[in-house]
Amino acid sequence: MRNLLLATCLFSLSVPAMASCDDLKAQIDAKLQAKGVKSYTLDIVPVAQAAAAPVAASGAAAATPAKETAGKVVGTCEGDTKQIIYKRN
16 A cells, blocks of 8 residues: 555656646746747757757857757756757747
8 A cells, every 4th residue: 555655656746747848838938928028939959959059059069059959948848858948039
């Protein structure tokens, strides 16, 4: 009985960490619109691609990937494997 209770508690705590990227993006989008923010984009990128942006911005790699991922990380999803990047237009 204790094992079942423990497993249930652990599962309920892990569900938000595995949040769907689309759901989280929709929540962030709703909050930005409620604050009156206009002209922005929210992109979902893999963590490896987002982490490569500072290297690319320093000139060590091609500038194109840095331009695609330059922005502020406003959320992570799918078990911290993807990030949601906010960019002003």
